[in-house]
Amino acid sequence: MGAVPASAPGGTALSIVARVHAMPPEHNAGAEHMLVSMLRPLVERGHDVSVWLSRYGKASKVYEYRGIRVVPLEARLDFPTAVRKANVLISHLECVPHTTALARGYNKPVVVLCHNTHRPTFRDMAAGGTKLAVYNSRWMEREAELFFAEYPKSVHPEQSLIVRPPVFxxxxxxxxxxxxxxxxxxxxxxxxxxxxxxxxxxxxxxxxxxxxxxxxxxxxxxxxxxxxxxxxxxxxxxxxxxxxxxxxxxxxxxxxxxxxxxxxxxxxxxxxxxxxxxxxxxxxxxxxxxxxxxxxxxxxxxxxxxxxxxxxxxxxxxxxxxxxxxxxxxxxxxxxxxxx
The missing domain is CATH 3.40.50.2000 (Glycogen Phosphorylase B;)
Incomplete structure (x- = not known):
């Protein structure tokens, strides 16, 4: 992948903060590698991208993975401060409720990556005021539309996008x-x-x-x-x-x-x-x-x-x-x- 200049308003680099439960190289599941594949081009556009983990693992110090700064829970750094300074928050799976709650408190836009069609995936978005929902397939988008049809427009994600799990x-x-x-x-x-x-x-x-x-x-x-x-x-x-x-x-x-x-x-x-x-x-x-x-x-x-x-x-x-x-x-x- 070639580097692409930042194209945010004014051409400025953004602080993008993701909150997830685990990351490679310790945890290697499809959801995590999809996240990595989506964060890499943001890094290449010149943005400051960090991933903050919510579960204890083997790592105790901040490390870099594919150009992404990863902050283990054991590092005991201040996640709420990172949220306060962030321009955009990203989350998925079990971390969505906590991250969206902080996003509301600090008035930050939050992006939710959806990796499955299980009901909690859509329910957590409905509760959180999601700015952008990212679905990994057309069929997932259709399932989400059926789910949100039962809810008032005010709890729907403001925008949605399909990004199929990127494989280079x-x-x-x-x-x-x-x-x-x-x-x-x-x-x-x-x-x-x-x-x-x-x-x-x-x-x-x-x-x-x-x-x-x-x-x-x-x-x-x-x-x-x-x-x-x-x-x-x-x-x-x-x-x-x-x-x-x-x-x-x-x-x-x-x-x-x-x-x-x-x-x-x-x-x-x-x-x-x-x-x-x-x-x-x-x-x-x-x-x-x-x-x-x-x-x-x-x-x-x-x-x-x-x-x-x-x-x-x-x-x-x-x-x-x-x-x-x-x-x-x-x-x-x-x-x-x-x-x-």
Whole structure:
């Protein structure tokens, strides 16, 4: 990404303060890496961007991650003072109620990043006077519209924007490997599906990547390699460079960032057809109901044929190109700057 001059009113740099529960490199989940991908272009426009954590973790001192200043809770610095000096506040997930309350108290505009369609996501915005709601997909925007239709206009977010979880393809693209991989092996993400497939396909190598959250199902089988929790910047080498096909038999995905990361390398993604995965993967996705393990096996064996794999890989790379985040990130930066 190239640096872009600040375009806030008067060309001045803004103080942008985000409040979230955790951040990489310690916590590597899709929501956090989406946040990082959205804050990076603001840094490159010359703005002062800081992320303040609300949970205790391993870090005790302020650190920098991808150009973003991260303030651990253990640093015991004064978050309300940072809010008072900020031009714009950003929050997501569990930190939205607290952050929006402070925003009201200090009369600061607040941006809420929405990562799922669970009712608390929209309810917290309705209570907080959100200036800008950012949805990660069209279907999430539609769900939000249905939710807010039941509420008076006064509690609706003043503005909304769709920013699909940004994946910079050149940071993930590599030569695919030989394994069938699942990232985050909790039951909801498909840990049991992986286990059943590994038992049925003893001739095939599998990789089970320990996730950032949830109880993990990590099969003790000779054809399953357990890979411990991987930092986002290491996914290309440690995961995608060893993966031939990515599994996403999730019971729920509002978008599915890992799938889009895999597409950058032309890695086919076999997924359960959640609305989010159908939207994110598009025609590149191979969709099988998560309860149909035999169906997953049939698709995986079909993809073992070189001609079938080449075709699926070509579709994956084409979809990756369609998901280039440049335009949406520019619109995002413009929208944040306009709030100041």
């Amino acid at each position: 393809a050149d940071e993930y693209a590599t030569k695919p490997g030989k394994a069938i991989t699942l990232v985050n092996c909790n039951p909801e993400k498909g840990g049991r599906v992986l286990e059943k497939l590994a038992r049925r396909m003893s001739d095939q190598q599998f990789i089970a990547v320990r996730g950032a959250y949830g109880d993990q199902i990590l099969p003790d089988l000779p054809n399953v390699e357990i890979v411990e929790h991987v930092r986002g910047e290491d996914m290309r080498e440690k995961v995608y460079g060893r993966t031939k096909v990515l599994l996403m038999p999730s019971s729920y995905e509002s978008w599915g960032r890992a799938g889009c990361e895999a597409l950058a390398s032309g890695i086919p993604v076999v997924a359960h057809p959640t609305p989010g995965l159908c939207e994110s993967l598009g025609e590149a996705g191979v969709f099988v109901d998560r309860n149909d393990v035999a169906g997953y096996e049939a698709v995986l064996r079909k993809l073992s044929a070189p001609a079938e794999y080449r075709l699926a890989s070509k579709r994956a790379k084409a979809r990756s190109a369609e998901l280039d985040p440049t335009a949406e990130l520019a619109a995002w930066c413009d929208a944040v700057e306009a709030l100041a």
